[in-house]
Every structure is written in structure tokens, then in C-alpha cells.
Amino acid sequence: MSDTSESELLARVPSSLFIGGAWRASSSGATLGVEDPSTGRTIATIADATPGDAASALDAAVAASADWASTAPRQRGEILRAAFDLLQKRRDDFALLMTLEMGKTLAESQGEVTYGGEFLRWFSEEAVRITGRYGINPEGTGRTIVSQHPVGPSYLITPWNFPLAMATRKVAPALAAGCTVVVKPAALTPLTTLYFAKLLDDVGLPAGVLNVLTTSSSKEVSAPILSDPRLRKLSFTGSTPVGVGLLKLAADNVLRTSMELGGNAPFVVFADADLDRAVDGAMAAKFRNVGEACTAANRFIVHRSIADEFATRITERVARLRIGRGTEEGVGIGPLIDEDAVEKASRLVKDAVARGARLVAGGERVEGEGHFFAPTVITGVTEGSDILREEIFGPVVSIVPFDDEDDAVRLANDTEYGLVSYVYTRDLARGQRMIERLQTGMMGLNAGVISNAAAPFGGIKQSGLGREGGFEGIHEYLSTKYTMTPSPFA
Numbered sequence: 065m066s067d068t069s070e071s072e073l074l075a076r077v078p079s080s081l082f083i084g085g086a087w088r089a090s091s092s093g094a095t096l097g098v099e100d101p102s103t104g105r106t107i108a109t110i111a112d113a114t115p116g117d118a119a120s121a122l123d124a125a126v127a128a129s130a131d132w133a134s135t136a137p138r139q140r141g142e143i144l145r146a147a148f149d150l151l152q153k154r155r156d157d158f159a160l161l162m163t164l165e166m167g168k169t170l171a172e173s174q175g176e177v178t179y180g181g182e183f184l185r186w187f188s189e190e191a192v193r194i195t196g197r198y199g200i201n202p203e204g205t206g207r208t209i210v211s212q213h214p215v216g217p218s219y220l221i222t223p224w225n226f227p228l229a230m231a232t233r234k235v236a237p238a239l240a241a242g243c244t245v246v247v248k249p250a251a252l253t254p255l256t257t258l259y260f261a262k263l264l265d266d267v268g269l270p271a272g273v274l275n276v277l278t279t280s281s282s283k284e285v286s287a288p289i290l291s292d293p294r295l296r297k298l299s300f301t302g303s304t305p306v307g308v309g310l311l312k313l314a315a316d317n318v319l320r321t322s323m324e325l326g327g328n329a330p331f332v333v334f335a336d337a338d339l340d341r342a343v344d345g346a347m348a349a350k351f352r353n354v355g356e357a358c359t360a361a362n363r364f365i366v367h368r369s370i371a372d373e374f375a376t377r378i379t380e381r382v383a384r385l386r387i388g389r390g391t392e393e394g395v396g397i398g399p400l401i402d403e404d405a406v407e408k409a410s411r412l413v414k415d416a417v418a419r420g421a422r423l424v425a426g427g428e429r430v431e432g433e434g435h436f437f438a439p440t441v442i443t444g445v446t447e448g449s450d451i452l453r454e455e456i457f458g459p460v461v462s463i464v465p466f467d468d469e470d471d472a473v474r475l476a477n478d479t480e481y482g483l484v485s486y487v488y489t490r491d492l493a494r495g496q497r498m499i500e501r502l503q504t505g506m507m508g509l510n511a512g513v514i515s516n517a518a519a520p521f522g523g524i525k526q527s528g529l530g531r532e533g534g535f536e537g538i539h540e541y542l543s544t545k546y547t548m549t550p551s552p553f554a
């Protein structure tokens with residue numbers, strides 16, 4: 065892809081806030097720069113919203129709320145389906161845009177367009193399946209009606225690592241349910257959301273149903289929205305500490321919340337595993353998105369009898385990964401999002417090595433422009449190392465040996481997080497035991513990627529509340545109403 069098409073694409077992406085169906089500058093006139101993490105250079109300058117803009121965005125969402133809630137579910141679904149279709153036509157634009165602002169390779173960005181698009185298609189189909197029930201009370205004197213209603217104006221805060229898929233995973237079920245939304249993308253990757261808002265506008269989403277705030281002052285901009293009694297729902301994907309802070313604010317306004325927070329996924333390989341498959345799964349679970357995913361395998365817990373062979377095979381695969389700008393042909397590892405991410409990976413590796421781990425590959429930043437960290441393998445990681453407790457969010461394979469099943473379970477569960485676990489075994493009964501014993505909301509059983517529009521995605525413990533996607537996803541935006549009416553024969 066030449067620089068010309070990159071600049072042509074960037075010129076097509078809106079650079080303003082999207083409020084009430086109109087593109088507007090920030091009320092303060094302030095702007096913020098968006099950087100390409102592979103060069104560190106600014107690629108776009110966009111509006112930097114103020115708390116006043118936030119209030120306007122919520123006003124617009126509230127004003128559009130009643131009409132959208134009473135729009136026929138079929139019509140809501142058809143708008144989402146039209147968005148899915150248009151996304152396929154614009155898929156190369158979206159893929160390139162994500163690579164430019166987030167750094168992932170073009171192949172990964174194409175994968176994200178497919179993944180993210182599926183939420184539009186899935187929820188276009190779910191919009192027409194909002195049901196209730198009619199029953200009789202045990203006494204026979206009354207009839208019970210249970211119905212579902214849009215929860216109301218919703219505030220959706222999305223992360224930088226999956227700029228399209230995390231927006232569609234929240235926006236599509238909200239819209240399908242009949243809720244209007246204010247979306248705040250991460251300041252590091254706002255362009256994809258702005259381009260997505262344009263796409264929804266292009267397929268005829270009514271004004272005010274979706275509003276977008278881009279800002280460098282998340283706390284200040286979120287505050288007036290979260291404290292406004294007209295807001296009824298908060299959905300957040302991001303770190304656990306930020307999520308906890310948002311939950312406290314949401315509590316003051318008794319908001320419905322969905323929280324998709326941090327992870328510390330164990331990837332457990334038993335001695336009876338199909339090692340070829342386990343290595344393929346490990347590469348996917350670790351290096352998808354350069355490890356910048358809450359679902360990324362963080363701790364490779366491998367039976368002692370195969371730990372060396374597993375490490376050797378992973379190291380061979382890692383040696384073949386080409387590092388570079390995501391737009392370049394053949395690149396398998398793009399940059400990390402920023403310098404803080406590089407420093408964190410470096411610190412965690414150093415700490416593990418200082419506590420006795422062996423560095424087998426990588427281990428340091430790649431010198432030059434951009435925020436690159438070499439794909440890394442460390443073995444014999446000892447308990448107490450920071451890398452076993454913290455989310456790495458980088459391309460580091462950290463291997464811990466175990467001796468028996470109880471030991472594996474103890475190590476896997478030894479974390480405050482509970483998002484996803486991965487288990488490789490050929491023993492069906494052991495696999496079933498792991499489903500019951502591992503404390504996570506999701507599991508890949510002989511599978512290294514679990515993300516899917518049909519999945520009820522979410523965690524337990526410090527990894528969050530609620531589920532996104534699947535049949536459950538739309539219910540995060542619906543509230544249940546129960547009505548009692550006397551028996552018609554009374």
C-alpha cells in the first residue's frame with residue numbers, strides 16, 4: 065500500500081465529534097493528535113471533546129431515545145445488516161486504518177474487520193428475537209406478563225487494541241435492543257470509530273442514535289455523562305483499575321454496567337496433549353494482536369516432561385516472525401501501542417530473569433523508530449515473578465513447569481483475574497474436569513482463539529461483569545418488566 069492511498073484514506077476519515085447526526089468541532093476548538101505506533105509520527109489531528117461536548121452528546125442520545133426504542137425491531141435489524149454489508153465493501157479501508165492507528169498487521173486488521181463485522185450481522189438477527197412470556201400464578205388468580213424493554217441511553221467506552229470489534233461488540237447489541245448511545249473510543253485509536261460512525265450515518269441511522277466523543281481527557285469528559293440521571297447504562301472494556309473507578313461512579317447513579325476488564329490467561333499443556341496443535345494454539349493465543357489482548361495467553365503452564373520441547377518448538381516459530389510496520393508484506397509482529405507498553409514488557413522480562421527464569425529469545429526493545437519489542441520466550445519462570453501476576457500485553461511467552469493436575473490447577477487459578485483459560489489435553493475427562501476447576505468465564509479447550517460473535521464473552525473475579533456477544537449480549541441492553549393482571553375468569 066503506498067503512502068498516497070494512506071493519505072487518501074486519512075483524508076476520508078472525519079476529524080470531528082459526531083453529535084446529534086452532525087459533525088462538529090470541539091466547543092473549545094481543541095484538537096488531539098493520533099500517532100502511528102510504528103513510526104511515532106502524527107497521522108491525523110481530530111477534535112478533542114470537552115465536558116460541555118459530552119453533555120451535548122448525551123442530550124442528543126436522550127432526545128433520540130424514545131423514537132429509536134419504538135422503531136420496529138426489523139428496521140433496527142436492517143440498519144445493522146446494511147452496516148454489515150457496507151463494512152464488507154469498505155473492509156480494506158477499515159483494515160488499513162486500524163493498522164495505521166494501532167499497528168497490528170494488515171492480515172490481523174482484515175481478521176478484525178471480519179470479527180467486528182460479525183457483531184453487526186449477529187445482532188441484526190437478534191434484534192427481531194426479543195421475547196417475553198405469559199404465565200399463570202400458582203393460585204390461578206392472576207396472569208403474569210414478562211416483557212423486555214430497552215434499558216435506555218448508554219455510554220460505551222472502548223479500548224485501543226481492537227478499535228473496530230470492541231465498538232461493534234457494544235454498539236450493535238445496544239442499537240438492536242433499542243438503546244441510543246454515546247461512544248468514547250480510546251484517545252490512541254479514535255479514527256476507526258469515527259469512520260464507523262460515518263458508515264452508520266451512510267446507511268441511514270437516525271440522528272442522535274449514535275454519538276461519538278473523541279477526547280484526551282477521559283475522566284473529565286465522562287464525569288457529566290456518568291452522573292446524569294438520564295444515562296441508564298455503562299459498558300466499558302479496559303483495565304481493571306479503570307473499571308473499578310468507573311464502577312464506583314456508576315454506583316452513585318445506579319447504572320446497569322457491563323465490565324470487560326483485565327486478564328491473566330493460563331495456557332495449560334498436559335503431557336498427553338497433541339503438541340503440534342498446542343504449539344499452533346499457543347502462537348495464536350500469544351501473538352494475536354502482538355499479545356495486546358485481554359484474551360492473550362499470559363502464563364504457559366506446561367507439564368515438566370514436555371516443557372523443554374514445547375519451549376524449543378515455540379522458539380523456532382518465534383524466530384520466523386518478522387518484525388516491522390504492519391502495512392509491510394510478510395510482517396508477523398507489528399509495534400506495541402506506545403513506549404509505556406515497551407517499558408512494561410521489558411520490566412516484566414527483567415524481573416522474571418532476575419528471579420531465575422532463562423531468557424531463550426528476544427527480551428528487549430527493537431532500536432529505531434516506533435514502539436517495537438522483540439518476540440520473547442522465557443522458561444523456568446518462578447512463582448512470585450511479576451510476569452505471572454500482571455497482564456503482559458506484549459509478545460512474551462513465559463513458561464512455568466508443573467508436575468501434576470492439581471499443581472496445574474493451583475497455578476492456573478493463582479490470580480485475581482478470571483477471563484479466559486486455555487487447556488490442551490487429549491483426555492476428555494480431564495478436559496471436562498478443567499471446565500469445572502479453572503476459575504475463568506471462558507475456556508479454549510484445545511483451541512487457542514475463543515473470540516466469536518456467537519460467544520458470551522466475559523470474565524469472573526477481577527475480569528469483569530456481564531457478557532458481550534452471543535444470545536446474552538442483547539440482554540445487557542434490555543431490562544425486564546413484570547406485569548400482573550387478574551385472571552380473565554375472575
Ligand SMILES: O=CCCCC(=O)O
Pocket residue numbers: 225226230301356357358359515516
Ligand atoms: O482486550 C480485550 C478485547 C477483546 C479481545 C477479543 O475479543 O479477543
